[in-house]
Amino acid sequence: MEKDIARVLLSEEQIQNRVRELGERIAWDYRGRKPVMICILKGAVMFYTDLLRAMPIDLSMDFMAVSSYGKRTKSSGEVEIRKDLSISIENRHVIIVEDIIDSGFTLTYLSRMLNARGASSLKICTLLDKPSRRAPGITLKADYSGFEVSDEFVVGYGLDYDESYRNLPFIGVLKPEIYENN
Numbered sequence: 001m002e003k004d005i006a007r008v009l010l011s012e013e014q015i016q017n018r019v020r021e022l023g024e025r026i027a028w029d030y031r032g033r034k035p036v037m038i039c040i041l042k043g044a045v046m047f048y049t050d051l052l053r054a055m056p057i058d059l060s061m062d063f064m065a066v067s068s069y070g071k072r073t074k075s076s077g078e079v080e081i082r083k084d085l086s087i088s089i090e091n092r093h094v095i096i097v098e099d100i101i102d103s104g105f106t107l108t109y110l111s112r113m114l115n116a117r118g119a120s121s122l123k124i125c126t127l128l129d130k131p132s133r134r135a136p137g138i139t140l141k142a143d144y145s146g147f148e149v150s151d152e153f154v155v156g157y158g159l160d161y162d163e164s165y166r167n168l169p170f171i172g173v174l175k176p177e178i179y180e181n182n
Contacts, residue, residue, distance in 0.1 A: 001165055005155075005172035010147060012169040015127075015157055018146045019047065022125065023054025026095065026144060034058045035093040040110075041065040041083065042166065043099035046158035047127045047146075051097060062087050066106055079109040090118035095144075099158050100128040104138035111140070128154065128171070153179060 026035075037059050039048035052059065065083035094114055101107055107124055115122055125144035132151045134140070153176070155161050156168030161179055165172075 001168065002172075004165070004175055004178050005168075006175045008170050008172045009149065009152070009154055010157075010171040012157075015146075015171065016050065019050045019127070020054045022144050022146060023051050026051075026125065027055040027057045030057055030059075030093065030095075033093050034060060035095050036060045036062060036087065036089055038085065038089075038094060038096050038114075039063045040096065040098045040106075043158045043160065044097050044127070046166070047099055048097045051125070060087060060092075064110070066110065079106050088117075089114060091120050093121045093123075094119040095123045095125055098124065098126045098142075100130065100149075100154070101126045101140065101142060102130050102133045103135040104140040105135060108138055108140050127157070128159075 034057075037048070037052060039045060039061070041063050042065070052061065062085050063083060064081070064085060067080045067082060096107065096110060096114070098107060101124075107126075111122060111124070123143040124140075126142045127146040129142055129145045129148050130151060131148065152173045153161065154171050155165035155174045156171045158166050159171065160166045161174055165174070
């Protein structure tokens with residue numbers, strides 16, 4: 001797998017330090033409240049578990065599986081809910097935890113949907129943000145963001161290409177020849 005990586009963008013140590021900082025900040029912001037932390041599967045699972053371990057507050061956990069990519073490297077713009085929440089978020093403080101914000105289609109859709117379900121507040125926490133890739137008309141911005149990255153195809157620490165590379169402990173740039181011909 002590592003032979004497919006052009007270069008390491010973020011080391012395991014850089015990621016863990018930033019995740020700890022984000023967890024501490026969110027815990028401070030939500031002290032005395034019990035937020036519902038929603039992990040967007042599968043990409044955010046590594047980030048989500050490390051983030052929650054860095055948050056010494058009472059919280060609820062839930063998961064959603066959504067897709068706008070399939071086996072493509074670019075979003076189709078159509079969001080498919082593959083697994084919905086198992087708890088009610090009505091009158092709850094909700095934080096969506098995502099691996100990366102790219103086009104913004106998925107999180108814009110989810111934000112509208114979860115707000116319509118009666119969340120008392122809704123925030124977005126992302127490990128990576130690619131503002132240069134936002135679709136026209138999408139102005140989505142994360143409330144908590146780990147790293148801003150350039151427009152390169154990244155994998156590792158939960159991020160994948162065709163269900164591979166998720167278990168790398170770092171985030172690396174995938175060599176273009178791996179995905180260009182698919």
